Amino acid sequence: MNSQKSNNFRSFGLGISTSLAAILLSLIIASLILLISGSNPLQAYWDLIERGVRIDIIFNILNRAMPLYVSAIAVAIGFRMNLFNIGVEGQYAIAAIIAAQVGAKVGVDLPGFLGILNGPIHILIILLTAMAVGAAWAGIAGVLKVTSGIHEVISTIMLNAISGSFLIALLLKEWKLDDEDIFQTATIPKSGRLPALAKVTEPGTAVLSSFLIIALIVGVAYWIYVYKTRPGFDLRASGMNPLAAQASGVSPVKTILIAMLLSGAIAGLVGMPELLGPAGKPYYHDSFVGMLGFNGIAVALLGQNHPGGIALSALFISFIDTTSIVLDANDSTPKEIIDIMIGIIIFVMVIAFGYSKKIREANEAKQSALVLAKNGSSPPT
Amino acid sequence: MKSIFKKKNLLLLGATFASIALVAAACNHNDSSVSSETTARTASGPGPKVGLVFDIGGRGDQSFNDSAAAGVERAKSELSATVSEVSPNAAGDNREELLRLQAENQDIIIGVGFLFGPDIEKVAIDTPEKKFAIVDGGPNDTSPSNLAHLLFAEHEGSYLVGVAAGLKTKTNKVGFIGGVNISLIQKFEAGFVAGVKSVNANAEVEVRYITEPPDFDGFNDPARAKVISHAMYESGIDIIYHAAGGSGAGLFADAKEFSEEMETKVWAIGVDSDQYNTVSDDLKPYILTSMLKRVDSAVFGIIQDVDNNNFIGGTTPLVYSLATDGVGYSTSGGFVDDIVDQLEKAKQDIINGTIQVPSSPTP
Numbered sequence: 001m002n003s004q005k006s007n008n009f010r011s012f013g014l015g016i017s018t019s020l021a022a023i024l025l026s027l028i029i030a031s032l033i034l035l036i037s038g039s040n041p042l043q044a045y046w047d048l049i050e051r052g053v054r055i056d057i058i059f060n061i062l063n064r065a066m067p068l069y070v071s072a073i074a075v076a077i078g079f080r081m082n083l084f085n086i087g088v089e090g091q092y093a094i095a096a097i098i099a100a101q102v103g104a105k106v107g108v109d110l111p112g113f114l115g116i117l118n119g120p121i122h123i124l125i126i127l128l129t130a131m132a133v134g135a136a137w138a139g140i141a142g143v144l145k146v147t148s149g150i151h152e153v154i155s156t157i158m159l160n161a162i163s164g165s166f167l168i169a170l171l172l173k174e175w176k177l178d179d180e181d182i183f184q185t186a187t188i189p190k191s192g193r194l195p196a197l198a199k200v201t202e203p204g205t206a207v208l209s210s211f212l213i214i215a216l217i218v219g220v221a222y223w224i225y226v227y228k229t230r231p232g233f234d235l236r237a238s239g240m241n242p243l244a245a246q247a248s249g250v251s252p253v254k255t256i257l258i259a260m261l262l263s264g265a266i267a268g269l270v271g272m273p274e275l276l277g278p279a280g281k282p283y284y285h286d287s288f289v290g291m292l293g294f295n296g297i298a299v300a301l302l303g304q305n306h307p308g309g310i311a312l313s314a315l316f317i318s319f320i321d322t323t324s325i326v327l328d329a330n331d332s333t334p335k336e337i338i339d340i341m342i343g344i345i346i347f348v349m350v351i352a353f354g355y356s357k358k359i360r361e362a363n364e365a366k367q368s369a370l371v372l373a374k375n376g377s378s379p380p381t
Numbered sequence: 382m383k384s385i386f387k388k389k390n391l392l393l394l395g396a397t398f399a400s401i402a403l404v405a406a407a408c409n410h411n412d413s414s415v416s417s418e419t420t421a422r423t424a425s426g427p428g429p430k431v432g433l434v435f436d437i438g439g440r441g442d443q444s445f446n447d448s449a450a451a452g453v454e455r456a457k458s459e460l461s462a463t464v465s466e467v468s469p470n471a472a473g474d475n476r477e478e479l480l481r482l483q484a485e486n487q488d489i490i491i492g493v494g495f496l497f498g499p500d501i502e503k504v505a506i507d508t509p510e511k512k513f514a515i516v517d518g519g520p521n522d523t524s525p526s527n528l529a530h531l532l533f534a535e536h537e538g539s540y541l542v543g544v545a546a547g548l549k550t551k552t553n554k555v556g557f558i559g560g561v562n563i564s565l566i567q568k569f570e571a572g573f574v575a576g577v578k579s580v581n582a583n584a585e586v587e588v589r590y591i592t593e594p595p596d597f598d599g600f601n602d603p604a605r606a607k608v609i610s611h612a613m614y615e616s617g618i619d620i621i622y623h624a625a626g627g628s629g630a631g632l633f634a635d636a637k638e639f640s641e642e643m644e645t646k647v648w649a650i651g652v653d654s655d656q657y658n659t660v661s662d663d664l665k666p667y668i669l670t671s672m673l674k675r676v677d678s679a680v681f682g683i684i685q686d687v688d689n690n691n692f693i694g695g696t697t698p699l700v701y702s703l704a705t706d707g708v709g710y711s712t713s714g715g716f717v718d719d720i721v722d723q724l725e726k727a728k729q730d731i732i733n734g735t736i737q738v739p740s741s742p743t744p
Contacts, residue, residue, distance in 0.1 A: 169595050173594075181563045181564050183594055183595040201507075205481065274474070279477075286595040286597065287473050287496055289474040290473060291472040292472065321475075322475070325467055325470075325475060325478060325482055326482065328467040329432070329466075329482055329483065329486070331465065
């Protein structure tokens with residue numbers, strides 16, 4: 001019992017040190033690049049921190065971290081059973097445009113005192129639409145995998161292309177406003193928008209989105225599902241050893257489908273803070289926020305699929321993304337250094353994943369050998 | 382308990398400290414430059430403080446953004462302005478934050494491109510003590526008075542290069558390649574077609590667009606521009622005008638290739654900046670002229686207006702036309718020198734109203 005606990009603790013420590021090492025290595029390489037290009041890395045990091053401690057900037061960092069967090073959770077659900085859902089990018093985009101149209105067209109008008117529920121119900125309809133569309137779009141990849149064995153990496157990339165360049169273009173053309181050059185859907189009325197949790201005007205104007213609560217619910221639900229429920233256990237078991245899981249009665253077909261549907265449903269929420277505000281724009285438009293699905297993969301890797309780790313990673317990535325604009329404005333440091341850092345982090349994490357798995361397996365083999373040796377040496381009674 | 386893991390952990394820890402020491406040492410070494418850099422950054426010139434926010438692509442696109450950059454360079458030297466330049470992130474979700482950052486530290490904030498429309502209006506309303514300007518973005522009923530809209534009469538400039546094409550064509554067939562089929566680019570088409578017809582009623586103008594909205598790749602797809610231009614040249618067209626941003630590179634390359642292959646001479650007409658000066662030397666002989674959209678003049682002008690307290694914002698846009706040299710044609714290379722008289726006459730006729738240039742294509 002004790003050794004099991006210390007084992008858990010160790011693998012936890014291994015996980016944290018892997019992520020910290022990745023961040024550190026990226027800082028070192030970024031510093032070297034900055035030195036070579038004639039900039040001062042300490043000054044650059046200080047500029048980031050100096051900006052990052054302002055209350056309005058903290059709001060911006062949190063706002064940007066929320067969709068990243070949800071996106072990473074969507075990716076992590078897949079990772080838990082060795083499914084690589086690259087399609088979050090396409091899933092949230094198609095979910096956002098359909099949810100935007102539904103949100104703009106559906107009006108909720110309850111009679112009398114029930115009227116106070118108009119807003120919450122309207123928001124709920126939009127959120128559920130987005131989740132359903134995301135799940136359906138990811139579900140296509142799940143069905144293709146269990147029926148024809150098509151790898152989900154291939155199918156989700158293809159689905160990204162179909163949704164991004166074709167389907168959304170068609171829908172946007174169909175639903176856009178009359179003005180010929182403005183490509184946006186109708187505006188979602190006030191009742192369908194998320195309120196601000198807080199607003200500041202000093203030292204700068206910023207609002208904190210109440211999507212924070214939804215993101216927290218997603219994180220807690222993920223934790224309960226994966227660690228505390230039977231289907232979650234099946235998910236993890238299939239991910240660790242699909243054959244053993246199948247032998248002990250876990251249906252791979254069912255688990256793959258459930259994982260893809262859940263991943264897609266969560267992915268559907270990624271575009272919601274942009275759409276429901278209060279910071280974004282209450283309609284889908286041709287320059288709707290992109291890259292969140294791909295960045296979610298980086299955050300999930302860095303957070304090692306743990307809900308707490310993902311939260312810290314999302315905050316870290318959001319912090320450097322949000323504050324780096326000050327480097328550009330100062331003209332002292334090329335802000336591209338941030339992209340380099342994120343690239344290095346992903347690179348190191350992918351390598352470290354394989355490496356720490358080996359260490360863990362070697363460690364476990366040693367432990368079980370020790371236990372066996374102990375049992376073997378004790379005389380039979 | 383001496384496991385592999387522990388050793389690795391120690392190694393990691395060691396590496397951590399070693400690297401921190403390394404970074405610290407490296408930075409110490411640079412300490413002298415820290416102070417000088419900080420002072421340089423906080424020092425400001427006597428002129429206006431300008432915050433430029435580029436659109437995606439940023440400085441170096443040899444077109445729109447670079448033209449805006451040229452405008453602030455001029456403000457630097459002529460008005461001793463200090464300039465801060467920023468570009469949006471890849472996700473394109475931080476335009477508002479960039480504008481707010483610039484509004485904190487600068488006096489006039491310029492957004493380059495119509496995509497800034499909703500964000501710059503929001504930030505301008507929140508920051509009434511600062512001046513804002515947007516390039517290519519039109520006003521609406523709620524536009525605040527500290528936000529200026531810089532628009533261009535692209536159809537007038539296109540009319541003039543149309544006149545050049547109409548006079549210079551030997552086959553009586555000319556072509557137009559638009560980047561994306563939106564009304565902004567149809568303005569170029571309408572002016573060009575009218576210009577060609579005004580001097581050469583028999584000439585045919587073939588019009589093609591690279592992409593249909595909302596697909597905006599047409600502004601950055603030289604390969605597809607080249608496919609279209611090749612088909613046009615093969616059909617006997619000998620002059621092609623493009624309004625397709627970065628895609629124009631494909632047209633220029635094709636003009637040279639087609640001319641050499643078929644041992645003939647076909648032309649291309651550039652757009653926005655004087656593209657004779659932006660292409661490589663081997664392509665220069667094929668650029669007949671360029672339609673100039675003087676984003677640089679507009680940007681410089683609005684900075685000067687702020688400097689002279691002449692800034693006018695609000696619901697009326699500032700339109701840069703032929704009359705104010707906001708649009709025009711280039712003569713680099715000397716290929717239109719023989720028809721300059723006719724071009725200047727058309728220009729005067731437009732300025733004094735004798736010629737009315739259509740701003741949308743006739744169906």
